[in-house]
Amino acid sequence: MNSLHFKSFENFLLSSAIELELSTVVKDIVSACTDISKVLSCCTIEGLTGAIEQQNSSGETQKQLDVLSNQILKDKLCLNKSVKYIASEEENNVVSASPSGKFAVAFDPLDGSTNIDVNGSVGTIFSILPALKDGSPEASFFQAGNQQLCAGYILYGPATQLVITFGKGTYIFTLQPDANMFMLTENKTSIPKETSEFSVNMANTRYWKREFGNYIQHLLDGSSGPRQKPYNMRWVGAMVADIHRVICRGGVFLYPSDKREKLQTGKLRLVYEASPMALIIENCGGSAFNESTSLLSVVPTSLHQKVPVIAGSTNEVHTCLNYL
Template structure:
């Protein structure tokens, strides 16, 4: 374990080659510190509960959804290195600076249904290269492979940051005394095998046959074709479920289902799937829709949805083969 702080890490990794990218990441994480403070106050600050209106996704927003979204937009739109930004909470992208080097996409508060019960939530972010002097909507339509950085901040018993700049995955823990993120694990690796899976089984009747087959095999345990016992975990916060996989392995599924034909793939490609899949692949795992590698998908809309299967490579490959 290193005592290296995030600013020191960014200086070592990007300071000479990509100082503007380092500064963009620093700005995002500074916003996350403010969101963390708001979460720590909780009901005392009057930030819990519903905002009583819906976002562009048709989801009822929590008060802290709006607060965290505004915090990130206000800080990033004035950043000299950012040409434009896009939020899961807003229908259109937000223009930033002319000649900005980067585009930032984010889910300001993933798992916000957990806020009122004091469970884990997080912020997910993705950084893409800017394409034009003045950013247009189509500039965001880049494959996940083009991301130059991605990560999340998980607000839990410890506030943690997972980050990749295309050279592996590093985990940081927020030191409340230093008020800095400090490296607590480098070169994170996901085991190819696992006995742990995460899926919302209440949707089983809506899944396609390959996913039903896979989950049935896991539930059959020692008596089934997999001949071993599996444990199921589900936090209802993608950040927490992915953090568990980075920490101790596993596989996460939010598969194609027929419950709502308009949302057959539930997770947002640009704000959730791409950044998380980059982290998983950089840690040696795999990520697909069940049929194709997610980081190869060419986006067509800002709020495109996709099925997601990611984590332990052998499990993901098996699920893909079933399709």
């Protein structure tokens, strides 16, 4: 076994000289996600899989586990003296934590929660930004993605995995349940520039703009079409799971804008989903754009702003952009 398999997440933080206060915040996020993982493992037995009569900030019906996961993360982070502000996809407004805190933490507590009822993969996405001294609490989250100090996600799949970047490389850790500890299993993972795999929701075909529809059709045409090679499509329906596949073996993840009134600016949230995923992808050699601009350069103007996402293997991302 390679020596990297023996390095725990805590030892990784120490050996990487991550700032102590930032380390405490990340460790609290990971600890909360470990608790969420335990809840998910018995959610069917406990009767926690259904929806509740309540909607989140985007008007989506919440699952019981959305609310519970959000509360677990919020409770943990509000006790951390280094956290000044918290923003969640499940909260309408910013939550203030410690007045002396240095960091602003944004998260999607349970991405892909509609997969819960069929025991599908789901995850938690998080982002850590410097908390601004001046301005409103929201202002700390209105920073471009390239200002993130750390971004990561937890995938709750056959194994629970942590994928994280501090801006220099992207690392994968796997939860060792008996020891309740994450161990380093992929050191500086890399996304290949070329791919023959794409991830998109084909049910939205009729709503796409013509240029994007042409791009997808040329992928489907395979070896006999303009791209002159076969492509495979994969779609889980949870951004965490679909992006994780791209990170592990290449591919391109696509969630474009479309003609529907509420999706003309995209579906995925910039602060909680697109921006942290962009930092992770770019730090393992991939690219992440909206339909014209690097996602890491986009400055949010609202907490729940939505954007299109085209991310993954660099050459395929730029090919898609050329169509658009």
